[in-house]
Amino acid sequence: MLKLNKAKIKRMETTAFQKIHTKIDQITKATCTLHASGIGNEEMALVNDRLAQVVKIEGDLVTLQIFSGTEGIPTNAEVVFLGHAPQLAVSDELSGRFFNAYGQPIDGGPEVDGNMVEIGGPSVNPVRRKQPSELIATGIAGIDLNNTLVTGQKIPFFADPDQPYNQVMAMVALRAKADKIILGGMGITNDDYLFFKNVFENAGAIDRIISFVNTTENPPVERLLVPDMALTAAEYFAAEKNQSVLVLLTDMTLYADALSIVSNRMDQIPSKDSMPGSLYSDLAKLYEKAVQFPEGGSITIIAVTTLSGGDITHAIPDNTGYITEGQLFLRKDTDIGKVIIDPFRSLSRLKQLVIGKKTREDHPQVMNTAIRLYADAANAKTKIENGFDLTDYDKRTMSFAKEYSEKLLAIDINIEIDTMIDTAWKLFNKYFSPAETGIKAELVEKYGKQNTENT
Amino acid sequence: MATTGKVSGIIANLVIVKVDGPVSQNEICYINHVGVKLMAEVIRIGSKNAYIQVFESTRGLKTGSGVEFTGHMLEATLGPGILSKNFDGLQHDLDKMDGIFLQKGDYTHPLEVDKLWSFKPLAKIGDEVEAGSWLGEVTENWIPHKIMVPFAFTGDFKVKEINAVGEYKIYDTIAVLEDKNGQEHKVSMVQRWPVKIPIRTFKEKPRPFDFLETGIRVIDSLNPIVEGGTGFIPGPFGTGKTVLQHALMKQAEADMIVVAACGERANEVVEIFAEFPKLDDPRTGRKLMERTTIIANTSNMPVAAREASVYTAMTIAEYYRSMGLKILLLADSTSRWAQALREMSNRMEELPGPDAFPMDLPAIISNFYARAGFVYLTNGKTGSVTFIGTVSPAGGNLKEPVTEATKKAARCFYSLSQNRADSKRYPAIDAVDSYSKYLEYPEFIEFVEKTVAPNWVDNILKAKNILIRGREAYEQINILGDDGVPINYHEIFWKSEIIDFVILQQDAFDKIDASTPIERQKYMMEKVLALADTHFEFENFEEVNPYFKRIINVFKQMNYSEFQSEKFKKFESELQDIVKEKAVVEVEQS
Numbered sequence A: 001m002l003k004l005n006k007a008k009i010k011r012m013e014t015t016a017f018q019k020i021h022t023k024i025d026q027i028t029k030a031t032c033t034l035h036a037s038g039i040g041n042e043e044m045a046l047v048n049d050r051l052a053q054v055v056k057i058e059g060d061l062v063t064l065q066i067f068s069g070t071e072g073i074p075t076n077a078e079v080v081f082l083g084h085a086p087q088l089a090v091s092d093e094l095s096g097r098f099f100n101a102y103g104q105p106i107d108g109g110p111e112v113d114g115n116m117v118e119i120g121g122p123s124v125n126p127v128r129r130k131q132p133s134e135l136i137a138t139g140i141a142g143i144d145l146n147n148t149l150v151t152g153q154k155i156p157f158f159a160d161p162d163q164p165y166n167q168v169m170a171m172v173a174l175r176a177k178a179d180k181i182i183l184g185g186m187g188i189t190n191d192d193y194l195f196f197k198n199v200f201e202n203a204g205a206i207d208r209i210i211s212f213v214n215t216t217e218n219p220p221v222e223r224l225l226v227p228d229m230a231l232t233a234a235e236y237f238a239a240e241k242n243q244s245v246l247v248l249l250t251d252m253t254l255y256a257d258a259l260s261i262v263s264n265r266m267d268q269i270p271s272k273d274s275m276p277g278s279l280y281s282d283l284a285k286l287y288e289k290a291v292q293f294p295e296g297g298s299i300t301i302i303a304v305t306t307l308s309g310g311d312i313t314h315a316i317p318d319n320t321g322y323i324t325e326g327q328l329f330l331r332k333d334t335d336i337g338k339v340i341i342d343p344f345r346s347l348s349r350l351k352q353l354v355i356g357k358k359t360r361e362d363h364p365q366v367m368n369t370a371i372r373l374y375a376d377a378a379n380a381k382t383k384i385e386n387g388f389d390l391t392d393y394d395k396r397t398m399s400f401a402k403e404y405s406e407k408l409l410a411i412d413i414n415i416e417i418d419t420m421i422d423t424a425w426k427l428f429n430k431y432f433s434p435a436e437t438g439i440k441a442e443l444v445e446k447y448g449k450q451n452t453e454n455t
Numbered sequence B: 001m002a003t004t005g006k007v008s009g010i011i012a013n014l015v016i017v018k019v020d021g022p023v024s025q026n027e028i029c030y031i032n033h034v035g036v037k038l039m040a041e042v043i044r045i046g047s048k049n050a051y052i053q054v055f056e057s058t059r060g061l062k063t064g065s066g067v068e069f070t071g072h073m074l075e076a077t078l079g080p081g082i083l084s085k086n087f088d089g090l091q092h093d094l095d096k097m098d099g100i101f102l103q104k105g106d107y108t109h110p111l112e113v114d115k116l117w118s119f120k121p122l123a124k125i126g127d128e129v130e131a132g133s134w135l136g137e138v139t140e141n142w143i144p145h146k147i148m149v150p151f152a153f154t155g156d157f158k159v160k161e162i163n164a165v166g167e168y169k170i171y172d173t174i175a176v177l178e179d180k181n182g183q184e185h186k187v188s189m190v191q192r193w194p195v196k197i198p199i200r201t202f203k204e205k206p207r208p209f210d211f212l213e214t215g216i217r218v219i220d221s222l223n224p225i226v227e228g229g230t231g232f233i234p235g236p237f238g239t240g241k242t243v244l245q246h247a248l249m250k251q252a253e254a255d256m257i258v259v260a261a262c263g264e265r266a267n268e269v270v271e272i273f274a275e276f277p278k279l280d281d282p283r284t285g286r287k288l289m290e291r292t293t294i295i296a297n298t299s300n301m302p303v304a305a306r307e308a309s310v311y312t313a314m315t316i317a318e319y320y321r322s323m324g325l326k327i328l329l330l331a332d333s334t335s336r337w338a339q340a341l342r343e344m345s346n347r348m349e350e351l352p353g354p355d356a357f358p359m360d361l362p363a364i365i366s367n368f369y370a371r372a373g374f375v376y377l378t379n380g381k382t383g384s385v386t387f388i389g390t391v392s393p394a395g396g397n398l399k400e401p402v403t404e405a406t407k408k409a410a411r412c413f414y415s416l417s418q419n420r421a422d423s424k425r426y427p428a429i430d431a432v433d434s435y436s437k438y439l440e441y442p443e444f445i446e447f448v449e450k451t452v453a454p455n456w457v458d459n460i461l462k463a464k465n466i467l468i469r470g471r472e473a474y475e476q477i478n479i480l481g482d483d484g485v486p487i488n489y490h491e492i493f494w495k496s497e498i499i500d501f502v503i504l505q506q507d508a509f510d511k512i513d514a515s516t517p518i519e520r521q522k523y524m525m526e527k528v529l530a531l532a533d534t535h536f537e538f539e540n541f542e543e544v545n546p547y548f549k550r551i552i553n554v555f556k557q558m559n560y561s562e563f564q565s566e567k568f569k570k571f572e573s574e575l576q577d578i579v580k581e582k583a584v585v586e587v588e589q590s
């Protein structure tokens, strides 16, 4: 459990005077209730030096949620109200630093000197947003060709726990040319934390990285603060410094689990999959921090939502899918023995803002055609499973699918977008007639013909 | 004296207020929070306490804060200047707010108080008028915006004074009316109306019958909607609800589009802000934004205002309907509104219904849909509000409370299929599972027989039948294998695929394909059906697939070409040639 240095926290506080309460009326697993007046909703407090937050006020009865749990809290615990909602000191000094869920350094470095701002602050006025239009190139064709990402977008990886989502995410982050990369780690293992640290250090990117980490060694409820901490830091760099900021949130499923723990302890009526009824709003408030500002700054959110057994109808991925601008599905393709970005369930909603506009005009049709042919191959596979013969077309789609998977869908690809499109044309020409691909005649003429296997 | 109170409890955005006087259900009040006023609505009343939902974050709010009650419910401000505006859920003008971030309590006026409008009287001194009667008009963008007797006026009035042609501000008096008791009432160009109460100043609301063209083939050519009709679009995430709604906003035949962006993504509203001022309205040649009003309560904006946002949008639509206009109201997504109701109901510890939604959810939804409709106004003119909402079913499962309740309320069902979306068959409306109840209305059939084509409805039923037979054939092929079924099963299946690829699928992002005028839809439908009536001869099943793929390919090239252009005709004759290769009995191609 996290050890908080009482003297240090007190020093952080700007208000000198604090009344100390020492009589708690009621204690539950997660909360304690006491008499106090003049307390603001969502205000922070210390209960025997553990951080807590006001979740309910009824008359002069104030209920506090203690982030690290109430084990061992006595009825005469010292309660000090801090007079503000959770906050973070923001300044350029954040760069290259590692923090816990409360925004306190865990890298042995000094406190950050900066403006204190409350986390989870107000939303951007929709009419002040700019439409995202900057393509983020990752070199991975499963993303750039089929599910092109754009700055200001919010998109999660949907992956089973055994998939290398953190590796892929780190790779995407480093290739993305962002001014800042902010990692929000929720319930990640210490090994994963060290993995990120190493990858960023090895890439020489450490001074562009800021991390807020809650590992499996920390109390789960603490992780509820992590995304807001990360996004508050992101807003500072994007809105005030006009930088392009990439926020990585992993694992949002564990974040949602913490929400359900809290709502359960507060006796709220659960909705689907024991999740709180407010799950959609809770997640949307975070993801909607993704934004393109008119002055050039942007916040892009790439998250991880782990699935159990690939089930996307579970309330967590389901609500996430309704909020984010698409999703990237990782799947092991047993035909080629590699992890691929699954073209069927993956989607980037913002791709149409850039494909065929910032990329070559044949990009949209080539992408769609390849996926359709890949779907035909899946049908052919079903035929085999049902014991039927394959037609010549079926056989060609299956060969196409294998090569498409290897040359374009696998996550170890790192090529330019034009090369991706040309590769797809080559595969079309190798396996199909123009009538079978059904691409606009002008495009075949202009781009398709020169891309034969031999060119 | 207005009632006041003091905050005595705070549970998220549910606030308990100890009151010193009478309060009414749904009354609006303002909490004084360190110099900022937070708007809230009474949602339950106890013996000494009012329970209010605050339309803002309550962070930092303290007990003891003062509350002022206003004596009225949540109202919309109705007058010239609504068109082209971007409002929040409570009708505050988003463009007038300062700064990049939304600030608590920044409540801006929905209209331009100082703008001059050129007014033209329509009524004369001595005219008998009643609520909703047209007194005069001003030109708003290009819409003749009627200035009406306020809807809240009950009984008969006589026009005592009416302003001459001239320039006036919205709050200037433009007429004086005298009631039965000889009392005089001043009327300006602005009136207020409680959003939760339907505006009912029309004479009659018949069953709707007038075909509403959308340019979307799978709707017009298979499940048409009518002016004043209702429809809903359920679908799992990412299946195309929003793209479909945006297509409707751009293409549908309406004088005005009111959009309620309810608890969805801000970037989707930004897309409208960015594109609509540039895009042309195909019917008027003006910019699309000129006929559009947006009510944005995106998912990061206050949850309690989500419910208000759909009612605000409906009230605005009804207001313009009273001017004799055709309004299309779109809400994306009504599920978010239902979820907002659920959050509040749970906070108030009400007994939950299915999936923890409030028990009266079905009644709330059907009352809302009932506000749409085609009406005859008291002056004999007609107006309509067509409403199409999206539904986001949890887990994509249509057997959930919001979908089920909406199914009972809406007459058109546009079901988006995950399978179709996965295989990029956009728009992913499942044409067979979906329906339009209007196809059963004799008055609708009569109408389209006259205005579209005598056999239009027959063609629709025929096309649907081909789709159903194709689906059955496909299932048989899957069970018995390609060579386990007669060759004509393949033919039946591929004929349904032609309808799928040529009529149902439509590229929302292609300039030409995105919108298909009804003339062109008719033409293509006839062509496709003629082809379905043609008998073909094949040696073996392996010939069928490539042959029809060629046909589909040429058809698609036609869809991408300007109607009746050289290119279009070239593909058409190419098609003719392909058909001749295998056709047994040549059926006349129209």
Ligand SMILES: Nc1ncnc2c1ncn2[C@@H]1O[C@H](COP(=O)(O)OP(=O)(O)OP(=O)(O)O)[C@@H](O)[C@H]1O
Pocket: A321, A322, A323, A347, A348, A349, A350, A352, B235, B236, B237, B238, B239, B240, B241, B242, B243, B244, B264, B392, B426, B427, B428, B506, B507, B508, B509
């Ligand atoms: N008619 C279409 N033509 C081409 N692409 C489409 C079409 N409809 C949908 N799409 C694709 O599907 C994506 C998702 O569509 P959309 O945003 O409308 O889904 P949705 O049903 O509104 O999802 P959510 O419930 O999450 O809001 C789009 O970004 C686009 O890539």
Ligand SMILES: [Mg+2]
Pocket: B241, B242, B243, B264, B332
């Ligand atoms: Mg949508």
